[in-house]
Amino acid sequence: GAVVSQHPSWVICKSGTSVKIECRSLDFQATTMFWYRQFPKQSLMLMATSNEGSKATYEQGVEKDKFLINHASLTLSTLTVTSAHPEDSSFYICSATPRGQGFVGGYTFGSGTRLTVV
Amino acid sequence: AQSVAQPEDQVNVAEGNPLTVKCTYSVSGNPYLFWYVQYPNRGLQFLLKYITGDNLVKGSYGFEAEFNKSQTSFHLKKPSALVSDSALYFCAVIKAAGNKLTFGGGTRVLVKP
Numbered sequence: 493g494a495v496v497s498q499h500p501s502w503v504i505c506k507s508g509t510s511v512k513i514e515c516r517s518l519d520f521q522a523t524t525m526f527w528y529r530q531f532p533k534q535s536l537m538l539m540a541t542s543n544e545g546s547k548a549t550y551e552q553g554v555e556k557d558k559f560l561i562n563h564a565s566l567t568l569s570t571l572t573v574t575s576a577h578p579e580d581s582s583f584y585i586c587s588a589t590p591r592g593q594g595f596v597g598g599y600t601f602g603s604g605t606r607l608t609v610v
Numbered sequence: 611a612q613s614v615a616q617p618e619d620q621v622n623v624a625e626g627n628p629l630t631v632k633c634t635y636s637v638s639g640n641p642y643l644f645w646y647v648q649y650p651n652r653g654l655q656f657l658l659k660y661i662t663g664d665n666l667v668k669g670s671y672g673f674e675a676e677f678n679k680s681q682t683s684f685h686l687k688k689p690s691a692l693v694s695d696s697a698l699y700f701c702a703v704i705k706a707a708g709n710k711l712t713f714g715g716g717t718r719v720l721v722k723p
Contacts, residue, residue: 601653
């Protein structure tokens, strides 16, 4: 089945530094990937839609200059948290669906990245 | 707009008893519905989906869900719960012609031995 690999699983960084999170589709191509943020004991909040070869589409209220998304290939999307601050600490999850299948194919999720900014 | 409601924050059930996790949705047009399970510090695992066809959908690990259009519900069920089913469950909806999943708030299931 479709597998999405997310790396790193957890990261601790100092306030003011930047952190890059990778999301890879291992056995399928994905023209679209999605990035979510999850606060403790809360649901997933869609941050942005990552489109291969074009700019990401951000949800309302998400700072695009702070959360940089790059989808340079059909198997890789990256989320960079720039100038991270403690309030950016959260669990970040990506998801993807096989190219051409849309939602019918179901969305596969990465295992998530726990970001802690100190 | 589309939305999903999971009215119960937590469901407690004894091992071997039936498990039900409730979900209601609101969407314009035909809904496509999904259930996912999340274990601590992990991503979401797909359980099942309703796209079209039979209202009763069977999924992974013995779970099933019934699409009820009149009640706008998609409750998740398992006839006999296991301790290992203890996790966080999310219902999600996407509208026809859309591609963004909207998640419910999640329901924590605790199965006691």
